[in-house]
Amino acid sequence: MAHKIDLTLDCADPAKLAEFWKLALGYLDEPPPAPYKTREEWLAQFDLSDDDGDGAWLCDPDGQGPRLSLLKVPEPKVVKNRMHIDIRVAGQGSAEERWARITQHVDRLTAAGATVLRVDDGHHVTMADPEGNEFDVA
Structure with missing residues (x-):
């Protein structure tokens, strides 16, 4: 178990x-x-x-x-996280629809204080929360 x-x-x-x-x-x-x-x-x-x-x-x-x-x-916080959270955005559809949902969520999180660190187009966006903790939106 x-x-x-x-x-x-x-x-x-x-x-x-x-x-x-x-x-x-x-x-x-x-x-x-x-x-x-x-x-x-x-x-x-x-x-x-x-x-x-x-x-x-x-x-x-x-x-x-x-x-x-x-x-x-x-x-x-002084160094990169050794473990991070991946947020898997819900929903089905084409690759373009999936990427649109990801970028919409990234926009909401940026408005709430997150920072975009890196964009891997079509796959995921690496971000930092308001205190600098890294996470991905995919």
Whole structure:
């Protein structure tokens, strides 16, 4: 049996970056585990003395994709990611229709603060989120 994975992204401003990644992935804020009413209430049961709880947790509304945790860290990003997210834009159709959907999503993400780093015409676009984390839109 395969194990599920979560993705964790260190960042300076979890709330701001969460808004970007909700747009990028179509994700929602993840509710706290039952029976807790807030994530803070849930976190209080653990001895996390070095964790101030400043983070954001996102989930796929269909329950298919991995959870994305965004956790605040004091240091800035300084080098290229060793692992990155590939956003696979949904939909069927010809290569031209697919590329049009990709470029439309790239335009939305650019308007939300992302930066285009490289375009491989017809295949994918490499971007950076508002804090510089690299990802591809394909």
